Amino acid sequence: MIPFLFITLFAASTWFIQSYYKNQLAQFKIDALNDNDISKDKYLQLIKAQSDQKLMVLSSKVGELEANIERLNMLGERIIEKSALPKEEFDFEALPASGKIESVATDDSFQSSVLLNDIENLDQHLIKKEKQLQRLEIAINNRHLLDELYISGRPVKGKGSWISSLYGTRKDPFSGKLRSHRGVDIAGPAGMPLIATAAGVVVEAGQRGGYGLMVEIQHGNGLATRYAHAIELTVKVGEIVSKGQQVAVMGSTGRSTGPHIHYEVLKNDRQVDPDYYIHRVAG
Template sequence: MSITVIYSREEKDHTFSLTKNRFLLIPFLFIILFTTSTWFIQSHYKNQLAQFKITALNEHDISKDKYLQLIKIQSDEKLIVLSSKLGELEAKVSRLNMLGERLVEKSKLPKEEFDFETIPATGKVEKVASNDTFQSSLLLQTIENIDLRLIKKEKQLTRLEIALNNRHLLDESFISGRPVRGKGSWISSLYGTRKDPFSGKLRSHKGVDIAGPTGMPLVATAAGVVIESGKRGGYGLMVELHHGNGLVTRYAHAIELTVKVGEIVSKGQQVAVMGSSGRSTGPHIHYEVLKNGRQVDPDYYIHRIAG
């Protein structure tokens, strides 16, 4: 088969003959062209996709590095803060040690009962180690050690507090000193046998008389409970305190009473005002100390030192 194609250009005719063999070659050329174009397009997009993946991976790596760097910074900051807190805890332990030592010394308690002499190291960790895991473990171990030491100090201070409270209670109930407050008083009559100021005859005097100006405060010589507050015969206005262990004190010839029955008073608290009520020749206090119901010489208690 022969096909003739005639086309005109520039007023000339051109003839092209297409034989059967040439005609069959046309589809084959189209296939080659299509295949080549497809391969080129696929290669182009594969290269773009690969480049995109590389770019994405690079950006991911950069983001990952930034994230890790941020985590590292935050970790370092936490370690620094934690180190600072440890320094503060160490300082607190040190202050507890010094406080305990001063309290033991002041209270005159046996020092061997309270171990406050070991002074712990103080101060924060100045430099954070490069190995965060190791540093964190070290700080956690330090925290545990400090916690144990604080528990120990707390127990020691609790024992010390109990001991001091017991000592305070003993001191409070320890009868000592004069039953007056202020200057201008003097002992006018001692315990024992003396001439009665009214009859002139020898009589037993069961207390100590302390003279002074009217209105001088009369104070408890030990902590106790008011078991009597009122007027009683020759005693005049009188206060009687019970201190436990069979000990009682009396404060007589007052012009005014400042406590009531059942009231708890502390050592040194005012219980009355000096006067001359009852069988008295002038302003003074008749002071008695009773042990198991019997009067004893108050002079021993007046001059003894508490503690």
């Protein structure tokens, strides 16, 4: 009887232990699966957060590129307005289509590809705008250079001057005889600034017979100007001068009866009437 009870108890204990450990093993597997699912969820959440962050960075980049293009457009339009260049030659009005997002879409891969495409398109727009601005800079520089080389206006700065003798035949103030006058005389107070009527290179600066103290400037295309009877010269031979720059001071040196400038315009080394150049407007 006792052995039977012992065997029965041993069998029951064994069953109980096996059942307990089976249940524990099953619970462990369930817990492990749950933990694995949680890890997967955390991993997916991390990937989603990173995707969201990348999308927002891309969206911010799109907005930055669009803002840069808009600034370039505004700059180009202002430059064209001030330069008086033909506006139709330079397109600074059109804005590229926007791909900027305010919230992240559910299909992140699709949204990313859209933004990357927008960034590529905007980059091409920036390259185009840069080339347009380079063309505009060249056009302005060429226009400025032409204006600088364009002989125009009086060779005096300030008020109080007047044309006292025109180009052509006149009575010589010293001999009283008729004599050819190869320039225009502009009288004014001594000390008045004398300015270059166009940009060029100083080829002569000093004393020259009846001209007194004189400056001669070469402007290219066979054109030159002379500024005579000065009391003082402010430039030297070889110096590059800009339009409107002072080159001398009005005086009465050389063959002169009073403070004035004898102004000549030469075309292919021959004097021509300066009146045309004095009264024309630059540009």
